[in-house]
Amino acid sequence: MRIVISGGTGFIGRALCVSLCHDGHQVSVLTRNRETAQRTCGPKVTAIEWNGREAATLASCLEGADAVINLAGAPIADGRWTDARKQLLTESRVLATRSLVDALSRCSSKSRTLINASGIGYYGASDDRVLDEGSQRGHGFLADLCLAWESEALRAQEFGVRVVTLRTGMVLGKDGGALPKMLLPFRLFAGGPILPGTQWVSWIHRDDHIGVIRWALTTPTVSGPVNAVAPEPVTMSQFCKVLGQSFHRPSWLPVPGFILNIALGELSTLMTTGQRIYPKRALSGGYVFHYKTLAPALQHILAAE
Ligand SMILES: NC(=O)c1ccc[n+]([C@@H]2O[C@H](COP(=O)([O-])OP(=O)(O)OC[C@H]3O[C@@H](n4cnc5c(N)ncnc54)[C@H](OP(=O)(O)O)[C@@H]3O)[C@@H](O)[C@H]2O)c1
Known part of the structure; x- marks a missing residue:
């Protein structure tokens, strides 16, 4: 296949390029810096x-x-969500998607498939209820952002493109995403859960995220939202306990949510609240997860440390 990837230089995109090129696909990356890319x-x-x-x-x-x-x-967790930052986070997604869809509409030989990133932030902060793709949208900045982002992508359906919106959870890998930041206090023997600790963490190993993208790419019956998360989410306390065990460090020093709130403002809600998400469509559509549970996923990633 000939595949065009925007944001292909990022944490997920880099691994996706390697995987697709390895299998002989022809890959082009849209980037703001050609030489670096x-x-x-x-x-x-x-x-x-x-x-x-x-x-x-x-x-x-x-x-x-x-x-x-x-x-x-633009990276969601790289700075306080000031009004200017929120505008950048939104515009870098919504305008990029809009321009891609507008360009697609002008092609005489149109791509059959658009796989568009989104996030489980779509569902807002939630309690212990298990949420799947049929669950309602939640509230807050990320829920609004995901709606706007997905709506731009779905416009491509009007001219016959199959659109998949990937509602991605916390992607785990060693060279990007949240994990290296979470590991730092554990390295210093000062690791522990972000309180309250009962918030759900819906995670996915990067290999499976690439797997879900490739499954969506080659399964013509899939369209609309797909939760890209492992089937077994955990609470923040469980996550940090398994992280400590896998890294041979204690998980004992909890981080109070209010401290994060002082340091990060509204961005802290990304860590102090969560969602318990189930990948119903990927599982029912036949995707087989390599890492269903957290311990083997973390052990695999940390073994490469
Ligand atoms: N990683 C996760 O845990 C996670 C979770 C949920 C959703 N997602 C979503 O999945 C997508 C990929 O995630 P990722 O972790 O691979 O992201 P990433 O490492 O931050 O990479 C995103 C790419 O977007 C491009 N970019 C950055 N700022 C931009 C801007 N202002 N305007 C236009 N393009 C910009 C960059 O490519 P160039 O510099 O080459 O232009 C960058 O390589 C993102 O949209 C992210 O929100 C990720």
């Missing part, structure tokens, strides 16, 4: 420069592609 993604990938929002020349890049995978967006 070429170095990051390697010689098998074609890096194409864009500014994340202009569609003028984009249509020619997408012409005849079999699939477009849209992962672009």
Whole structure:
């Protein structure tokens, strides 16, 4: 297949490029910095420069592609959610998606599939209830952002493109995402759960995230929302306990939520609240998870440390 990936230089995108190139697919990456992207993604990938929002020349890049995978967006947890930061987080996703969909609409030979990133933030903060793709949207900044993001992607259905919106949980890997940040206090023998500790953590090993993307890519009957999370989420306390055991460090020093709130403001809700998400559509559609439970997933990642 010829596949175009926006945000292909990121934590998920890099691994996706390796996986797709390994299997002989032709991969192009849309990036804001062509030289860096070429170095990051390697010689098998074609890096194409864009500014994340202009569609003028984009249509020619997408012409005849079999699939477009849209992962672009400024990092959610890299700074306090000030009004300016919220605007960047939203625009870098919504405008990038809009420009891709507008460009797709102008192609004479249109891609059949658009896989668009989204997040489990769609469901808002929730209690112990198990949520699947049929559950209602929640409240808050991330829920609104995910709705706007998914709505832009779904416009491509109007001209016959199959759209999958991947509601992704916390992706675990050694060279990006939340895990390296969570590991730091454990390295210093000062690890412990973020309180209250009962909040749910819906996680997925990066290999499975790539697996779910590739399953969605090659399963024509899948469209709409797909929860990209492992089947067995855990509470924050359980997560940190397993992390400590896997890393041979104690998990004993809890982090009070109010301290995080002082340090990070509204962004702290990403860590002090959670969602218990079930990957109903991936499981019923035949995707087989390599890492269903947390301990083997963390052991696999930390073994490479
Ligand atoms: N990792 C997770 O746990 C997780 C969880 C839920 C949802 N997601 C979503 O999945 C997608 C991929 O995640 P990731 O962890 O791979 O993200 P990432 O490492 O932050 O990479 C995202 C890519 O987006 C591009 N980008 C960054 N800022 C941008 C901006 N202002 N405008 C346009 N493009 C910009 C960058 O590519 P260039 O620099 O090459 O342009 C970057 O490589 C993201 O949209 C993220 O929100 C991730």
